[in-house]
Amino acid sequence: MKKLLLLVCTMACLLSCTSHNDYQANVQNPDRLHRSVKKITDIIVHDIFSPPVASRIYAYTSVAAYEAARHQDSTLVSMAGQLHGLEPVPQPQAGQTYCYPLASVQALLLTGRALIFSEDKLDEYHKALLEEYHQSGMPEDVYQRSIDYGAKVSEHILKWASKDNYKQTRSFPKYSIQDSESTWKPTPPAYMDAVEPHWKKIRTFVIDSASQFKGVPPPAFSKDKNSEFYKLAIEVYETGKHLTDEQKEIARFWDCNPFVMNVKGHVMFATKKISPGGHWMNITHLACLKEHTDVPHAAEAYAKVALSLADGFIACWDEKYRHLLIRPETYINLYIEESWVPLLQTPPFPEYLSGHSVISSAAATALTGVFGDNFAFTDSTETEFGLTTRSFKSFREAALEAASSRLYGGIHYRPANEKGVVMGTSLGEFINRRLRTRNTAVASNQ
Template identity: 50%
Template sequence: MQMKRFNKFGIILILALSACSPKHDLQKLDAYFENGLSRYNRQLTEVIVADIFTPPVASRIYAYPNIAAYEGIRFLDSTKVSFVGQLNGLDTLPLPDNDKNYYYPLVSMVAFMNVGEALVYDLERVDQVEKEILQEARELGIDKEIYDNSITYGENLAEAILGWAAKDGYLRRTALPRYSVTDDPGRWRPTPPDYMEAIEPHWNTIRPFVLDSANQFDPGMPTTFDSSEGSRFYQEAMEVYETVKQLDTVEIEIAKFWDCNPNISTTKGHVMYFQQQISPGGHWMHIAAQVLEEQKADPVLAAETMSMVGIAVADAFISCWDQKYRSQLTRPETFINEYIDPDWMPILQTPAFPEHTSGHSVASNAAATVLTHLFGKNYAFVDATEVPYGLPVRSFSSFHQASQEAAISRLYGGIHYRPAIELGITQGQQIGQHIITKIRLQEK
């Protein structure tokens, strides 16, 4: 009888002691991981900018980590389904063990960071961010078993996502021939001031995420090159020339706000230096992040949004680059200097790739179409993306308005003819709508 009383007392004592020990404090953890994905994308952007990735490559870097983040967080909502079977080549991903407990915001973060780290040059910077977040999670008192389970599952997800990414043709493209410059007056050739060689001439060989092929939404060829003054092409070039000469203050601000050239070169005397900026895709990823923070979106919606926008932007660049190197059209700066005014300069530095279609028009409208689907037609927002790069905020009444402004900014900047802008808008909208139609992340 005494032994029984002792055992009962011992059990009570153990329960009391365990009640006093540190707990898995979900409230503190949830508060710490609130807006986590927006924060991770901003930190990834800092690395992308510093590493000077081109716009197409940057779009790929945003897409894969955000897909991994979604796959790591979706289990918080039992109605959400995987991208498996919906994205090209993504046939399987590891699932959580039903006999183990996880903290899915941590799973999501680890998956995002591990994938992101593998896609950039500055691996140490991404690794350091992850270590700091893990340290904070431990200090907040996360249960060790749950912590270990979450880390392992996040790493397994990342490994599987990276295995899928490795088969998209990214590495293979480097073995393909370089772009060949010819004497054809209508064909693109390097432009001032640094005459860079053509960027990513084989980007259309990258596996799309949702598109059936790189040319699924081909917008059609540009106006036929013709240097005679009465030709339609000459008139399109004249429009660029006259537009830049007559820009007002607001139009100049618009051109500079949407410049998003990752690496602008400036020459002073005999010295050339470079100024790094966010990419066009990065700009729209930041718009999405801002909206999610304004909405105080739950982590599942945040991951769904960032992954869908990332996919839209990535497929937009694959589609756009397919047409760029199909038409290989000369830029306005080259044509105007040769046939209209040898001293004319655009407002923006001409990017180092063919003209048709406008990458900003395609990517912006693909992203805006997805965001409109998620948040509505008349979602007004203030875009502060360019503040870190020395530019003021701009306000928009809708995602559509912002994407239209991004598109026309290329005419104001003097780097695109109007058809590349207008056809690029349609191309982007078709891509965005296709992605919305094809991907279903909600259980029927």
């Protein structure tokens, strides 16, 4: 009888341990965090947010996810006091058990819901995701405590976001087209208004100000055929006329224009695609998968990349609307060939600097800081949009190709790309130095 009782107790203990281990393995899988970031991206594409606005969404949602997830690893520290205006984030209750991966996606999705338009699409996904956690075997009190904590973190992050001057910029006047020959004018086929002319007034996240990385001005505008500016325009024109298949593929791969207008006779319709920031957030996902990164460190990677993107757009837009430079398509049509059309559709904002060059270099620098240099990867981001994969030996190599793509696409002169890489790299290196996410003293003692 005693042996039977001992056997029953042993089996019960084993079953209990197995159930506990299964639940822990289930909730620690970072797949739900990656899927949630991708869901935010899908809704950003659906709602057609401009690249700068998309970067803002990524920044706040990623910081929310990180601030909830970091408690799982004692070596990770809060970004409060490091990001402008971010006050101490609510802490978990001492002595209580939490599922921090659940709190992290809860914080991310609640924050995202307040920043996007298609709330119903996110609500449906959010409900199904929470049910996955609920069915994981997690104790009910841990489940409820975790989603409550994620909600508190989100509420704190959204209060912080509300003070970044974004709402005020929604009522600022539209860009007024300048009379000067050198300045940007709306481009075909939709001749859209200039996007986010006041973006430099958004509160920065890590960098000191929008103009901290103010670069050299572009070459002086000129119609003289012997001038540097005319020669730069000729380079864009000739490159566009003699593109190789590889150059066309590169240009289309990095196009990342969230709102391409198609004209068929008298009918005009839009094609929705991923933004430049969304492309680099997905590269972050791919890097995490390759390295089998756990939830708190995946959240760290997303946050670092998102903050580099957000500050990169603020700094770049400060440059764009300082110089107001004419786009190659406009210049070439006026002074070289009236019927010339670039491979890519020209985005609706001034030319200098190249936004993709800036933010790609900033994001690549952030990723290098997390995963190291010479990190080879295959980028499959654009396959869902009908394009092929591309492979790179490092994040920097990918960023340099993204910069080159703008010349191939016919939407930037060479200096905008090259100087954009300089700005983005400098900005990214500054953020890597300034923003501390690891408590090295704790890490060295473990």
